[in-house]
Amino acid sequence: MNPTNKDLRQAIDEVAKNATKQLATYERQNVVRSQLPCSVLLLLIAPLLMVVLQALRWSLGLGIGEWFSWTAQIALSIFLPVSWLAMQAWRNKKQIHRVRALATMDAALGSSERVVTADQFLRYDSRDGFMQAAVEDAAKWVERGQRKNLNQQGNKVRLGWSMMAIPTAILIMTIAAWLAGLSRIHDASSQHQQRASLPLMDGAAVEQQQKQPKPRDDERADASPPEEHDPKTGRNRKRKNTVATLTPNAAEESRGRLTDGEASESQQTSNPSNAQGDPSSQGQPADSGEQTPRKPKKPKNQTNTEERPPRQAEEEQEPSGATAGQGSSKGSRNSAATSDWASRGQEATPDDENVEDEDDVEDEDEEQKSRGGVQPNMRDRRAPVNRDLQIGFGSNRPNPDANGRGGPGGQKKSRGVASLVLGVPIPDRINGQPNKGRIRVTQQRVTPEAEESERVLAERRAPRTGNVGPIHHPTLSPWLQDIVRRYFLARRKGASTEATLPIQTPTSATSPSAESNDPQS
Amino acid sequence: MSSTLPVDNPSAARDAASEFREVHAAVHREVARMMVGQESVIDGVLAALFAGGHVLLEGVPGLGKTLLVSSLSKAVDLNFSRIQFTPDMMPADIRGTNVLTDNEAGGTKLEFQPGPLVAILLLADEINRATPRTQSALLESMQEKQISVGNRTIILEEPFCVMATQNPVEQEGTYPLPEAQLDRFLFKLVVGYPAEDDYRTIIRRTTSSEEVELNSVTDAETVVRLRQVVRSVPLPEHVESEAIRIVIATQPGSKYAPEIVNEVVSLGASPRGVQGLILAGKVRALLNGRFAVAGEDLRAVAMEVLRHRVLVNFQGMSDGVSPDDVIAEVLANLPSVEA
Numbered sequence: 101m102n103p104t105n106k107d108l109r110q111a112i113d114e115v116a117k118n119a120t121k122q123l124a125t126y127e128r129q130n131v132v133r134s135q136l137p138c139s140v141l142l143l144l145i146a147p148l149l150m151v152v153l154q155a156l157r158w159s160l161g162l163g164i165g166e167w168f169s170w171t172a173q174i175a176l177s178i179f180l181p182v183s184w185l186a187m188q189a190w191r192n193k194k195q196i197h198r199v200r201a202l203a204t205m206d207a208a209l210g211s212s213e214r215v216v217t218a219d220q221f222l223r224y225d226s227r228d229g230f231m232q233a234a235v236e237d238a239a240k241w242v243e244r245g246q247r248k249n250l251n252q253q254g255n256k257v258r259l260g261w262s263m264m265a266i267p268t269a270i271l272i273m274t275i276a277a278w279l280a281g282l283s284r285i286h287d288a289s290s291q292h293q294q295r296a297s298l299p300l301m302d303g304a305a306v307e308q309q310q311k312q313p314k315p316r317d318d319e320r321a322d323a324s325p326p327e328e329h330d331p332k333t334g335r336n337r338k339r340k341n342t343v344a345t346l347t348p349n350a351a352e353e354s355r356g357r358l359t360d361g362e363a364s365e366s367q368q369t370s371n372p373s374n375a376q377g378d379p380s381s382q383g384q385p386a387d388s389g390e391q392t393p394r395k396p397k398k399p400k401n402q403t404n405t406e407e408r409p410p411r412q413a414e415e416e417q418e419p420s421g422a423t424a425g426q427g428s429s430k431g432s433r434n435s436a437a438t439s440d441w442a443s444r445g446q447e448a449t450p451d452d453e454n455v456e457d458e459d460d461v462e463d464e465d466e467e468q469k470s471r472g473g474v475q476p477n478m479r480d481r482r483a484p485v486n487r488d489l490q491i492g493f494g495s496n497r498p499n500p501d502a503n504g505r506g507g508p509g510g511q512k513k514s515r516g517v518a519s520l521v522l523g524v525p526i527p528d529r530i531n532g533q534p535n536k537g538r539i540r541v542t543q544q545r546v547t548p549e550a551e552e553s554e555r556v557l558a559e560r561r562a563p564r565t566g567n568v569g570p571i572h573h574p575t576l577s578p579w580l581q582d583i584v585r586r587y588f589l590a591r592r593k594g595a596s597t598e599a600t601l602p603i604q605t606p607t608s609a610t611s612p613s614a615e616s617n618d619p620q621s
Numbered sequence: 622m623s624s625t626l627p628v629d630n631p632s633a634a635r636d637a638a639s640e641f642r643e644v645h646a647a648v649h650r651e652v653a654r655m656m657v658g659q660e661s662v663i664d665g666v667l668a669a670l671f672a673g674g675h676v677l678l679e680g681v682p683g684l685g686k687t688l689l690v691s692s693l694s695k696a697v698d699l700n701f702s703r704i705q706f707t708p709d710m711m712p713a714d715i716r717g718t719n720v721l722t723d724n725e726a727g728g729t730k731l732e733f734q735p736g737p738l739v740a741i742l743l744l745a746d747e748i749n750r751a752t753p754r755t756q757s758a759l760l761e762s763m764q765e766k767q768i769s770v771g772n773r774t775i776i777l778e779e780p781f782c783v784m785a786t787q788n789p790v791e792q793e794g795t796y797p798l799p800e801a802q803l804d805r806f807l808f809k810l811v812v813g814y815p816a817e818d819d820y821r822t823i824i825r826r827t828t829s830s831e832e833v834e835l836n837s838v839t840d841a842e843t844v845v846r847l848r849q850v851v852r853s854v855p856l857p858e859h860v861e862s863e864a865i866r867i868v869i870a871t872q873p874g875s876k877y878a879p880e881i882v883n884e885v886v887s888l889g890a891s892p893r894g895v896q897g898l899i900l901a902g903k904v905r906a907l908l909n910g911r912f913a914v915a916g917e918d919l920r921a922v923a924m925e926v927l928r929h930r931v932l933v934n935f936q937g938m939s940d941g942v943s944p945d946d947v948i949a950e951v952l953a954n955l956p957s958v959e960a
Binding site for chain 2: 212213217228
C-alpha cells in the first residue's frame with residue numbers, strides 16, 4: 101500500500117466515522133420523534149395510578165390520604181415518558197454499516213458512490229488500472245466528506261390528539277389533590293367534634309368510646325352533618341346507621357317510642373292469630389292524629405324472631421292454611437287468604453332480610469309517607485314461594501314449603517289431575533329465556549307533501565369542473581384490439597342476418613321491390 | 622484480477638476511458654447529423670455497440686429506425702448488411718446455402734454462398750414479419766456469433782451486432798418474437814416522435830437538395846478494443862448486489878418482487894438481464910467520467926435492458942400495465958445502499 105493509498109484509507113475512515121456518527125444521531129432523533137406521541141400519552145399513567153390508589157384506599161375504608169407529594173407525582177409522571185423514549189431509542193439502536201455510512205455520504209456529496217467504491221477497492225490486495233484510477237478519483241470527494249454535514253431531514257413530529265394528555269394529566273393530578281384535601285378537612289372536622297364531645301363524658305365513657313370498634317366510628321360520623329360530605333359517602337353512612345338501628349337494644353328503644361297506632365300495628369304483625377279475625381285492620385293508619393314517625397322495620401323482624409319458637413310448635417300441631425291447597429285431607433282453621441305476612445310460607449329468609457336491608461326499606465317508608473297513609477306493603481317483591489306440590493313421592497310428611505303457590509323453579513308445576521299422575525318432573529326448557537320486551541307501534545298521521553324543485557334545462561348545466569379522480573383508459577394491445585374488432589364485426593354480421601327489418605343500404609333503397617311498393621311510382 | 626487486463630496502471634485506464642469517450646462522442650456526432658431528434662436512441666444504439674450487445678428498435682413507421690442503423694454503419698465503417706424480413710423468407714435465405722457451381726476442371730462443385738447474416742452490422746428490418754422458423758435462424762448468430770450450415774461453422778467477424786426493427790402497431794401478417802430471441806437483445810429501444818424543432822431540421826435535410834454525407838470516424842478494430850475497455854471497468858460489490866436484486870425483483874414470487882410483479886408479470890428477467898445491466902452500466906460509467914460502475918448507472922439503463930425481458934400476463938395487459946410500469950415499480954421499491 102503506497103503512502104497515498106494509506107492516507108486515503110485513513111481519510112475514508114474519518115469520513116465513515118463522521119457519517120456513522122451523524123446517522124446514529126439522526127436515527128435516534130427519528131425514533132424519539134416517532135415515539136413522542138406514545139410517550140406523551142404515558143404522562144397519564146402516574147396521575148391515573150394515584151387516583152386509582154386513592155379510590156382503593158377509599159373503598160377499603162382507609163380514607164383518602166396523600167401518599168406522594170406534588171414533586172414526587174410530577175417526577176413520576178415525567179419519568180415514565182422519558183424512560184420510555186430512552187428504552188425505545190436503545191431498542192431501535194442499529195449497527196450502522198460502513199458501506200451504508202459511506203454511501204450516504206456519497207449521496208450527500210453527489211459523488212456517485214465514488215467514496216464507497218474507493219473504500220472497497222482499497223481493501224483489495226491487488227488493483228488494476230481502473231481500480232486504482234477509481235481510488236484516486238475519489239480522493240477529492242473524500243476530503244470534502246470529512247467536513248460534510250449530512251443534513252438529513254428527519255420525520256416530522258405529529259403529536260395530534262396526544263397533546264391532550266398533558267392538560268388531562270394536570271387535571272387528574274389536580275382532582276387527586278383536591279380529593280386528598282377534602283379528606284384532610286373531613287378528618288380535621290371529625291377530630292374537632294370528637295374533642296368537643298369529650299368533656300361531656302366521664303372518664304369511663306371516654307375510655308369506652310376509645311375502645312369502641314368501627315360501628316362506634318360510624319355513629320360518630322352520624323353525629324356530623326351528612327351535608328358536609330360527598331353524597332355517596334353520606335349515603336353509605338346513612339345505610340350503616342340503618343344497620344346500626346337493627347341491634348336489639350336499639351329495637352327496644354325504638355319500640356318504646358312508638359305511638360299507639362303503630363304499636364297496635366306492630367302487635368298485629370307480630371301476632372298472626374289477631375289477623376285472622378280482622379284482616380281489614382291490617383295496614384290501616386293509626387287513629388291518632390299525630391304524624392306517623394319513621395317506622396323502624398327491624399324491630400318487627402326481631403319480634404318475629406322472638407316469637408318464632410312458639411309458632412313453630414303451634415304449626416307442628418296443626419298445619420297452616422297454605423297446606424290446605426295441597427289437597428290434604430286435614431282441615432284447617434286458617435285460611436290461606438288471611439294468612440299472616442309472617443306465616444311459614446312467607447317467612448323471611450336470609451335473602452329477604454337482605455332485601456329489606458337494602459334501600460328498599462327507606463323507599464317504602466318514603467313512598468307510604470308521600471301517599472298520605474299506610475300503603476300495601478312492598479314485600480311482594482320478595483321471591484315467590486316454591487310451588488312444589490310433593491305429589492307421587494309417597495311421603496306423608498307435609499312439605500313446609502309446598503303451599504300451592506307458583507314461582508320460578510327448575511321444574512314445571514302441575515295442578516289438578518296432572519298433579520295426581522305419577523310422573524317425572526319435566527325440566528323447564530325455557531327457563532331464563534330473555535324477554536325482548538314490549539313492542540310499541542306508534543302511528544303518526546302525516547299528510548304527504550310533494551317536494552318541488554326548480555327545473556333546470558340540460559343546456560344550462562355547466563360542465564363539471566371539479567376533479568373526477570383517475571379515469572382508467574386501458575389501452576389494449578394490438579392483438580387484443582384485433583380480437584375485439586373481430587368480435588364486434590361478427591356480432592354485427594349476426595345481428596344483420598337475424599334482424600327482421602332490412603338494413604337501409606343504397607342497393608336496398610333502389611331495389612325493384614321498393615320501387616314497386618312506392619305508390620307514387 | 623485477471624492477467625488479461627488491457628490496462629494495468631491508472632494512467633492507462635484514464636487514457637482508455639478518455640479514448641472511449643472521444644470515439645463515442647465522434648460517432649454520436651456523426652450519426653446525429655443524419656438522425657435528428659433521437660439523441661437517446663443514438664446513445665442506446667452506441668452503448669449496445671460498445672457493450673457487445675444487440676438492439677431491438679421499436680417504433681411506428683417513419684421515425685428513421687433504418688436510417689439510424691445505416692448511418693451508424695457508415696460512421697463506424699462496419700460491414701453493413703440489411704435483411705428485409707418477409708413472411709416467405711426461409712432460414713437459408715439469411716444464413717446462406719450451398720449452391721452448385723462450376724469448377725476450373727469443368728465439373729461442378731457445391732460451394733457455400735453466405736447469406737446477408739454474414740456481416741458485422743446486420744439490420745434486421747421488420748423482424749417480426751418473418752416466421753418463427755426464420756427468426757430462429759438468428760438465435761445462434763446472436764448468442765454464439767457463429768452460423769452452422771450443414772457441417773460448416775462460420776465464425777462471424779467482430780464486432781458483430783444485430784439491430785432489428787419492428788412496428789408495434791401493425792399486427793397483420795406478423796409473428797411476435799419468441800422470448801428466447803427477445804432475451805438475446807441487450808436493449809429494446811422505443812423510438813418516439815421527434816420534437817417540434819427537430820421537425821424543421823428533418824424537413825430541411827430531407828426535402829431540399831441538401832445532402833448529408835457521413836464520414837467514418839472509427840473502425841471495427843477500435844470498436845473491438847473499446848469493447849475490451851468497457852469490460853475492464855470494475856464492478857463494486859454493492860453494485861453487483863444491487864444488479865442482482867433488480868433482476869430478481871422482476872421475477873414473480875421472488876424475495877424482492879413488489880406486489881405488481883406478483884400480480885401482472887408472468888415471466889421475469891433472466892441472468893442475461895444481469896449481464897446486460899452490468900455491461901450497459903459500465904458503458905454509462907465510462908461516459909460519465911467514472912472508473913467504476915455505480916448504482917445510478919444500473920437504474921439509468923434498467924428500463925432499456927429489462928423491458929423486453931419482463932412478460933406481462935393477460936391481467937396486466939387488460940389493466941393496461943406495461944413492462945415499463947413494472948420496472949419503474951421495481952426500481953422504486955428496491956432498497957438503496959443508503960437504506
